[in-house]
Amino acid sequence: MEEVVLKNDFTWRFIASSSIHVDLSACKYAEEIHEVLKDAFGFPAYYGKNWSAFWDCLDDFCGDRTSETTVHVDGLNRLSKDLRSYAEKMVEIMRRAEEQYPLVHFVFSEE
DSSP, rough: OOOOOOOTTTOEEEOOOSEEEOOTTOOSHHHHHHHHHHHHHTOOTTOSSHHHHHHHHHHHHTTTTSSEEEEEEEEESOHHHHEEEEEEHHHHHHHHHHHHOOOOOEEEEEH
């Protein structure tokens, strides 16, 4: 169930699902990765589309979980070499979040 409480830049799209899918396979630019992340996690319009902003928003997202949530990340291996290198920071941040928040699990596909 997705719920929007306010209609402004501060609105988070509530993600109630216990399974979230992040598909990066079509991304050709760094900004596209951040758009996929923003949509998958329901980040607000003010999401800054950089790794610092990603941590800030992911930290809030994970801290709000009241039940186990699994995030499936696909398409990393289909990114260009430069973009895959850029996305390494995303993986680090997700692993840090997983250590800090035991209800959130990240699964990375090998494809």
